[in-house]
Amino acid sequence: MVIRRFRPHPAGCGKTLLSAGILLLLPVLCSAAVSEEEATAPKTGRELYLAACAACHGADGRGQPQSMVGFDLPLPDFADSSFISREPREDWVAVSQLGGPVRRFSELMPSFKGVLTTDESRRIVSYIHSFNQDKSWPAGEHNLPRPLVTEKAFPEDEVVFSASGDLEGSGSIAGKFIYEKRLGSRNQLEVVIPYAWSERGAQDPVSGWHSGVGDIALALKRAFYHSLDRGTIFSAAAEFKLPTGDERRGFGKGTPVLEPFALFGQILPSDFFLQAQAGMEIPLNTDKAGTEAFLRAAFGRSFSAANWGRTFSPMVELLAARELEAGARTHWDIVPQMQVTLSRRQHIMMNFGVRLPLNDTSTRSTQFIVYLLWDWFDGGFFEGW
Ligand code: HEC
Structure with a gap:
């Protein structure tokens, strides 16, 4: 059943039905009721929003009071720039089509499948974004999948646990705990705590396996430019590494290190993307x-399973590093990898790949790299599965 005709003022209809307690049938019943009348087919996102969503979300997008909707669950505030600019719009098209449960939100957020076409949902979600008046927040579309090595330009609230190690011979495993906190619309604070397990050879004065904390780093990042029309985001960051690691055991450099770098993200057609970092x-x-x-640099593409399901983002990174002294060689690596969303909310993801040296392979070995990422703004670690 596809009923596409709405009348722009069904708030009354919504209220009656809500008090009758048949919440989940609301969109179907409301549209059925209005479609029988001689209603002119509304087309704009605004008209569709007022007809299908405003009964709960309010004409101003801030959410109707609990006394009006008849349930306790707080409604989101679509005028809150911080809330609305986290994820790509398509994520909300999914919620609008399939209802809250598709992202493990409450079923009080009904499904409009068969009532609204996907295209109509897209128009509504576009309209919802017009409630956000503060354009300094980079749009959620710029929040591209995180590569294993290249940093993201988008400022995030997230926690990442990563591990890497040599695939050949004895060696070491390096873990990292990364905490990222957004400060306002454009800035992000980051704390990196590295942890390592490494084996030193028998001739080494400190032979055997050792573990310890590495050089703890603090970083500040700022998105200087972003444009959804161009699909571009550009940020700059400065990281300061403190010599907290035990240099003797190879866990630190023994000196403070300053690391300035620039970040770039570009959305490409057909869900392809490019990200780059130079520093x-x-x-x-x-x-x-x-x-x-x-x-x-990282190049990749996101694929979603049918009906806005799990997202797979295969990527390949190309890494170049060179000591700035005469005669030094540039080290090249390539890192094929796959990021997968684990939770239905899509706020827990993992990525795994291998770092393959392209030159000087006698001194540099192939490494595995994995991470587990938690977008904590979107919900608790055990929520949304
Ligand atoms: C019956 C009341 C009701 C109607 C009608 C309704 N919603 Fe909702 N919506 C909710 C509730 C309740 C939540 C909060 C769910 C939660 O937090 O678990 C919500 C949450 C949302 C969210 C937030 C998801 C997130 O990421 O947090 C979006 C987007 C949304 N609704 C879009 C829409 C759109 C678009 C329409 C109209 C096509 C609509 N809603 C109609 C009740 C409703």
């Missing part, structure tokens, strides 16, 4: 480590 690692004590320049 320098500048040790404050140059006796301990050399200054290094690096360039990283």
Whole structure:
């Protein structure tokens, strides 16, 4: 059954039905009721929103009071720039078509499948975004899948646990705990706590397996430019690594290191994307480590399973790093990888891949890299599965 005709003022209809307690049938019944009348077919996102959504979400998008809707669950505030600019619009098209449960939200958010076409849902979601008046927040579309090595330009609220290690021979496993917190519309604070397990050879004064915390880093990032029309986001960041790691055991550089870098994200047609990072690692004590320049780029595409299901994002990264001294060689690596969303909410993801050195392979071995990512703004770790 596809009923596409609405009258722009069914708020009264919504209220009567809500008090009758047949919430889940609301969209179907409301539209059936209005479609029998001689209603002119409304076309704009606004008209469709007022007809299908405003009974609960309010004409201003801020959510009707509990006394009007008849349930306790707080309604989201679509005029809140921080809330509305987190994820791509298509995510809300999914919620509008399939109802709250598709992203493990409450079933009080009904499904409009068969009542609204996907295209109509897209128009409504576009209209909902006009409630957000503060354009300094980069749109959720810029929130591209996180590559294993290249950092993202989008400022995030997330936690990432990552691990990497050599696939050949004895070696080490390096873990990282990354905490990212958004500050306002464009800024992000980041804390990185590295942890390592490594094996030192028998001739080493500290032979055997060791573990310890590495050089803890603090970073500030700011999105300087973003345009949804162009699909481009550009940020700059500065990271400061403190020499907290035990240098003797190979867990730290033994000197504070300053790392300025620039970040770029580009949305391409057909869900392809490109991300890049360029920067320098500048040790404050140059006796301990050399200054290094690096360039990283990630190219990939997102695929969603049918009906806005699990998202798979295969990516490949190309990494280049070179010590800034005469005669140094540029190290090249390639990192094929796959990011997968684990939770229905799509706020828990994992990514796994291998880092393959393209040159100097006698001194550099192939590594595995994995991460588990939790977008904590979207819900608790155990919520939304
Ligand atoms: C019967 C009341 C009702 C109607 C009608 C309704 N919604 Fe909702 N909606 C809710 C509730 C309740 C929530 C909060 C769900 C939760 O937090 O678990 C919600 C949440 C949402 C969200 C937020 C999802 C998120 O990421 O947090 C979106 C988007 C949304 N609704 C879109 C729509 C659209 C579009 C329409 C009209 C086509 C609509 N809703 C109609 C009750 C309703």
